[in-house]
Amino acid sequence: MAIERWRPRQGFTKQEEMLLRRLLRTRKLFAFLRDQRHELFDDGFQAELESMYRGTGAGASPVPPALLAMSTLLQCYHGVSDAEAVELTVVDLRWQMVLDRIGSADAAFAQDTLREFRERLIRTGMDRRLLERTVEFARRTKAFDWKKVPKDLRVAIDSSPLEGAGRVEDTVNLLAHAARKVVMCAADLLNWPIEKVATAAGIPLLLQSSVKKALDLEWSDPDAKAQAVDTLARQLDSLEAWLREKLSEEMKKPPLKEHVDTLAQIRTQDLEPDPSGGGKTRIHQGVAAERRVSIEDADMRHGRKSKTKLFNGYKRHIALDLDTDLIVAGAITPANRPEEEAAPLLKADIDEMQRRIGELHIDRGYIASTVVDAVIADGGEVICKPWVPRNGKLFTKADFKINMRDMTITCPAGEVERIDLGADVEFDARTCARCALRPQCTTAAPDAGRSVTIADNERLQHRLRKLIATPRGRRRLRERVPVEHSLAHVGRRQSRRARYRGTRKNLFDLRRTAAVQNLETIDRRLAGATNKNLRRAA
Numbered sequence: 001m002a003i004e005r006w007r008p009r010q011g012f013t014k015q016e017e018m019l020l021r022r023l024l025r026t027r028k029l030f031a032f033l034r035d036q037r038h039e040l041f042d043d044g045f046q047a048e049l050e051s052m053y054r055g056t057g058a059g060a061s062p063v064p065p066a067l068l069a070m071s072t073l074l075q076c077y078h079g080v081s082d083a084e085a086v087e088l089t090v091v092d093l094r095w096q097m098v099l100d101r102i103g104s105a106d107a108a109f110a111q112d113t114l115r116e117f118r119e120r121l122i123r124t125g126m127d128r129r130l131l132e133r134t135v136e137f138a139r140r141t142k143a144f145d146w147k148k149v150p151k152d153l154r155v156a157i158d159s160s161p162l163e164g165a166g167r168v169e170d171t172v173n174l175l176a177h178a179a180r181k182v183v184m185c186a187a188d189l190l191n192w193p194i195e196k197v198a199t200a201a202g203i204p205l206l207l208q209s210s211v212k213k214a215l216d217l218e219w220s221d222p223d224a225k226a227q228a229v230d231t232l233a234r235q236l237d238s239l240e241a242w243l244r245e246k247l248s249e250e251m252k253k254p255p256l257k258e259h260v261d262t263l264a265q266i267r268t269q270d271l272e273p274d275p276s277g278g279g280k281t282r283i284h285q286g287v288a289a290e291r292r293v294s295i296e297d298a299d300m301r302h303g304r305k306s307k308t309k310l311f312n313g314y315k316r317h318i319a320l321d322l323d324t325d326l327i328v329a330g331a332i333t334p335a336n337r338p339e340e341e342a343a344p345l346l347k348a349d350i351d352e353m354q355r356r357i358g359e360l361h362i363d364r365g366y367i368a369s370t371v372v373d374a375v376i377a378d379g380g381e382v383i384c385k386p387w388v389p390r391n392g393k394l395f396t397k398a399d400f401k402i403n404m405r406d407m408t409i410t411c412p413a414g415e416v417e418r419i420d421l422g423a424d425v426e427f428d429a430r431t432c433a434r435c436a437l438r439p440q441c442t443t444a445a446p447d448a449g450r451s452v453t454i455a456d457n458e459r460l461q462h463r464l465r466k467l468i469a470t471p472r473g474r475r476r477l478r479e480r481v482p483v484e485h486s487l488a489h490v491g492r493r494q495s496r497r498a499r500y501r502g503t504r505k506n507l508f509d510l511r512r513t514a515a516v517q518n519l520e521t522i523d524r525r526l527a528g529a530t531n532k533n534l535r536r537a538a
Ligand code: SF4
Pocket: 411, 412, 413, 414, 415, 427, 431, 432, 433, 435, 436, 437, 438, 441, 442, 449, 450
């Protein structure tokens, strides 16, 4: 079956002209997409979208992929579900106009078609191309003065929290939730009622709607709580023994394996043998680094907005081209992962665009990334606030003069030592012992001198310290501010809470959101350029 190409009309009907006039103030992107749809989805890009389907056309959607891609963007712009998107192709004139379906009484596609298209975008990585396409598209417009835009990218990176879509539960509820999934799956496989499985497997706690209701105890009493956890653990043991006896083969393959593995993961991370003995089990003391917090979304993790504020889910990261305000890459990482892990993901997408990073503007969270070394090795520049050295009321590293050319360090009393990258330097103990400044410098033992840590990347730190010391340097540090604004817009559009479960689906959503934001930027810039020309002509 040949894949149908989308060939929307180019000229405007009277009804469309009336609609476009109404879209001058609000929801302007509908008008922009109607006007530019041929350019955005030209033959070349439509062919790429069609390549997501096998050469034979088998499995191809009856709806042109470009129309589905446009609908995917509209869905993000409008912030609606798949079901609503289907309805809007019938009841909303703006959707109908952009999709070239004005007057159609039928939906443009089925809900499953849109979902299947999204999954195909994700499987083939074409969601990255969709974002990249908006950057390519911008280059064909007069939205920017391209002669003035540097060849190499000046990129700024930033991140914000994205609350996960899965329900976060405490240990008891997580275990019960995971066990209930196992029991339901076993009941399906055996074609038994769930109650019969729970009874036969020796886990009657699942017979109630809530395991806490079934345990019926005073949760503020630590002894009662410990007893409840032990009771639940024993019933989980019983369930596992019953599964091994009754469904040993099914336990090794999906779908039961997946549920059994989840239950085992929660048990391992949240429970441990009670050291008081008696074969008892208690809740794990402390939090496992990779603790799973939700049954429905396996990728969500605990994260921190600040020292005191916690959140559960993900961090979204964007890379913004500072010369065009276009987002060139997006990344999603679990909330517990450090920022530096996202930078290689963003750079991989920029590499795919065959663009070089000339300047990388980051905050300190990304400084330990391998991308920093790669950019410097490639002749690029890294702009970041330097570390703030702390040492209580004593002299900090900033009070010492480091000379990277001579590889020496001079203390406040004028003593000089040689330095090596990645090694601590210690001043002569006898000199420090005699020094009048010692009370302000060190609390080291009398037979030891003051030591200062010299980092592996001391050259970079040294350059950044010099940068912040000058007005011009501070101005350059402020150049990354647009990425904060852009990220705030992305956050408002994508929402504080994730639409999907799992890292990959949320990455799709971020890339799609960034694509819509880029299109708005292009529209705004084009409108600005037109107004400027009109003013010049007047
Ligand atoms: S205590 Fe040692 S390192 Fe500190 S100022 Fe005196 S001589 Fe220098």
